[in-house]
Amino acid sequence: MKRKLSDFKTLTDLVADPLFIESVTGRIALIKKQRLKRQAPKKGYNYKKDWVDMLRANGNLTPTYFISNIGAIWAKDSKLSRNQRDLIQSVCEECLRAIVEYEPIAKPSAEVEKELV
Numbered sequence: 001m002k003r004k005l006s007d008f009k010t011l012t013d014l015v016a017d018p019l020f021i022e023s024v025t026g027r028i029a030l031i032k033k034q035r036l037k038r039q040a041p042k043k044g045y046n047y048k049k050d051w052v053d054m055l056r057a058n059g060n061l062t063p064t065y066f067i068s069n070i071g072a073i074w075a076k077d078s079k080l081s082r083n084q085r086d087l088i089q090s091v092c093e094e095c096l097r098a099i100v101e102y103e104p105i106a107k108p109s110a111e112v113e114k115e116l117v
Contacts, residue, residue, distance in 0.1 A: 002101040011071050014096070023095035025063040031091070032061065051083045066091060 008014040031052060041047055055061040070092045072078040073085050080088070 002099060005100050011074055015067055015071050017099070019099045020095060021063065021067060023098050024066055024092060027091050027095055028061060028063050028066065032056070051087045055084070055087070 003017070003019065008017070014020060035052065035056070038047070047053075052061065055065070066088050069078060069080060069084075069088055073080070073089050073092075078085055
């Protein structure tokens, strides 16, 4: 069941939501599974390491790490590198879109439209 964004009063409420946590957990599990299924490189070649590989090597490719950092990232107060922020933000925003119902912006009235023209 999708929720409305207005149901969450603060970022903390959103990050603590069980559906959001479940969605992030599932997405990270999918990323790990995709990395394990990746073909071996040709003999004499190696894959170029990216931030997913680096987070996995450091033990930070976990839902706890992502959820504990996303609040600071959305508040523009994170001390992580840009690449780590981009990865965490893209995963968490994808999960947010999956659990939150789209709420269209109300159409402006005819008077407001005349003022805009």
